[in-house]
Amino acid sequence: MTLTAPTTYKSLTEEAAIELAKTIQAFDHTAQLTCREIGDGNLNYVFQIEEAATGKRLIIKQALPYAKVIGESWPLTLKRATIEANVLKKHGEFVPSLVPAVHATDEALAITVMEDLSHLEIAREGLINGRQFPRLSQDIGEYLAQTLFHTSDYGLHPFEKKRLAAEFSNPELCKITEDLIFTDPFFDVDTNDYEPQLQAAAEAIWNDRKLQLEVAKLKKSFLTEAEALLHGDLHTGSIFAGPAETKVIDPEFGFYGPIGFDVGLFLANLIFQTITREGEERQEIVAHIEKTWEVFASSFTELWQTQSVESFKETEGYLEYVLGKVLADAVGFAGCELIRRTIGLAHVKDLDSIEDNDKRISFKKQALQTGRELILKREQTASIKDLVEILKEARI
Amino acid sequence: MTLTAPTTYKSLTEEAAIELAKTIQAFDHTAQLTCREIGDGNLNYVFQIEEAATGKRLIIKQALPYAKVIGESWPLTLKRATIEANVLKKHGEFVPSLVPAVHATDEALAITVMEDLSHLEIAREGLINGRQFPRLSQDIGEYLAQTLFHTSDYGLHPFEKKRLAAEFSNPELCKITEDLIFTDPFFDVDTNDYEPQLQAAAEAIWNDRKLQLEVAKLKKSFLTEAEALLHGDLHTGSIFAGPAETKVIDPEFGFYGPIGFDVGLFLANLIFQTITREGEERQEIVAHIEKTWEVFASSFTELWQTQSVESFKETEGYLEYVLGKVLADAVGFAGCELIRRTIGLAHVKDLDSIEDNDKRISFKKQALQTGRELILKREQTASIKDLVEILKEARI
Secondary structure (H helix, E strand, C coil): CEEECCCCCCCCCHHHHHHHHHCCCCCCCCCCCCEEEECCCCCCCEEEEEEEECCEEEEEEEEEEEEEECCCEEEEECCHHHHHHHHHHHHHCCHHHCCCCEEEEEECCCCEEECCCCCCCHHHHHHCCCCCCCCCHHHCCCCCCHHHHCCCCCCCCCCHHHHHHHHHHHHHHHHHHHCCCCHHCCCCCCCCCCHHHHHHHHHHHHHHHHHHHHHHHHHHHHHHHHCCCCCCCCCCHEEEEEECCCEEEECCEEEEEEEEHHHHHHHHHHHHHHHHHHHHHHHHHHHHHHHHHHHHHHHHHHHHHHHCCCCCCCCCCCHHHHHHHHHHHHHHHHHHHHHHHHHHHCCCCCCCCCCHHHHHHHHHHHHHHHHHHEEEEHHHCCCCCHHHHHHHHHCC | EEEECCCCCCCHHHHHHHHHHHHHHCCCCCEEEEEEEEECCCCCEEEEEEECCEEEEEEEEEECCCECCCCEECCCCCCHHHHHHHHHHHHHHCCCCCCCCCCEEECCCEEEECCCCCCCCEEHHHHHCCCCCHHHHHHHHHHHHHHHCCCCCCCCCCCHHHHHHHHHHCCHHHHHHHCCCCCHHHCCCCCCCCCCCHHHHHHHHHHCCCHHHHHHHHHHHHHCCEEEEEECCCCHHHEEEEEEEEEEECCCCCCCCCHHHHHHHHHHHHHHHHHHHHHHHHHHHHHHHHHHHHHHHHHHHHHHHHHHHCCCCCCHHHHHHHHHHHHHHHHHHHHHHHHHHHCCCCHHHHHCCHHHHHHHHHHHHHHHHHHHHHHHHHHHHHHHHHHHHHHHHEEE
């Protein structure tokens, strides 16, 4: 449902958000509604509308025409709201229970009206606080298999795949990834951000020629390989989780890219937790890492066997080749994510919130070391157990 | 220049073509013009307009809304005329002397008005007749390096690259390649076309599991790797050549794909000539094969060193990796082309015009054997000399 005739962008107020919720008949016109802006205000407004009498809630998300990063404002395309809503809808065709329902959109206002998920918790926050999400890896493994298979050349007629690839062309947001994940952390540039105690470790990365070559290859893969419609930013901050439910949000970085990128980003953000945890608690995360891959691989295999449109689907070794490439790519992309979240512009709370200075620095060195090993050993990673072994070896 | 306001498609007549040539002021309005339709009538009309008094000539090419193949008509998108004109213009920015000049286009009529090249000869015809084209490999090597570098992520800002990739989305014509080069020849399907004496050789290909797996990988690369704006159909029938001049025509299959595809298709079509020739005459073609690659690689290297926008351009080993991938891909794609032109739907005159039955069958077996070897050994092909060695070994 499109809300209005084409108009020009203006910021919503809380009153306007309530008005809008009534206009689209999400609530009765006599309903008593309250509205709170609950976004972090850096990229988007997030208005939560609630009817006190019934407890019914709704989210109206509006993209801001700029991003606030380290105090500065960068202009940022509003088209990302349309991309986000359309990825949610496309992925929702395959995993309706794993993404929020989209009720309405307005392209000119960069608005998406969607399901409220405030009964759940952001997975990153929960994991940092030691919360258990027993369904997390099962659900994300399934999400990855379903969304990536069904939007790939294995699941789609080539006309439809190419139509989607053009529709989801997302140059501005891809450029952010190209710079912040694949370029800046590997060179001595001003946007990098790290503690002075990491200076030597950062310099070692900038001077590591073998590593640079492998990162260049991974960046090339990100730039050129249109395998499936990715979420594009699948870290644990893009996932709402609860005891019995998981929802993937915020796919504004969505585009046609290499399947391993979504897989690898999620794994990397679990890996941060394997670095900060010990013993049984660490083992829980290792189990999530293994299960994510196992569920992904087995669901992808089942989809391949039952629904693939590829003529070579029964060719001996081809599925294994495709899955092997996804794993190797994922391991390499995970390595890039570990490094960039440690010395690049955008960090993760998993590490930054560690108050003990020595511990935090030690964890960060471990993240860098793990990242390097994953990137260099990705082609030799034949199974998820091999990845877990690399994590173990990199412990300081 | 766009000729007319949006209108609906209708076929041009010779009279209408003359009228059009005057309308766009290509000739004086009093000029005495003659017009001949010189196309093969399968895919396009090609009207050659001439002013007898001055000898000035012009081509008006109009796409037909169908393709005539083995007596049947397949509907075929008219959008290909726009793709073709736009690829010519885009590539012409980098190699104006190696493509025909485009004077005007009309999208609704699927018309391109362009430079007449009838003083040149189609390279395939010339090569079959033993003509020497001393500039051929130099020019095509340069054409490949310039057009592919400048439209890749190495030569373009990522915004512009992604804009072009979406603009040149070409699903219908890509599907023809996906089917006719990468699928049908490797399965026992009705569209395949070969002499009864090749039955066993064709069956050997359909039952060769190792080969099938490698073709599946090459098809995946064609489907997913958006490296550069390809010509998309760079065989020797798409090249006009003369003693001192080379022009690449007919890029209606243009799209963003793997760089090695253009390189490999051209090499394969030279390889047919190495199969049909002996001694000194064969050596001429081998020299063209070597020179094509050498010129491509050295020009691409120079562009990389002087004009690359890629942050990792100075990373040790990266350019070598990229060129190594292009060569391996090209060798594999060349192998597919050799096989599909021998047992697939569309053949080449280089082989089909051999009148001696035994000789023709023997050449075709050699083409199949060479194709197989190239596909299987592509990853071990470290230099163009290795490819030449494979050609030698495959001689029957």
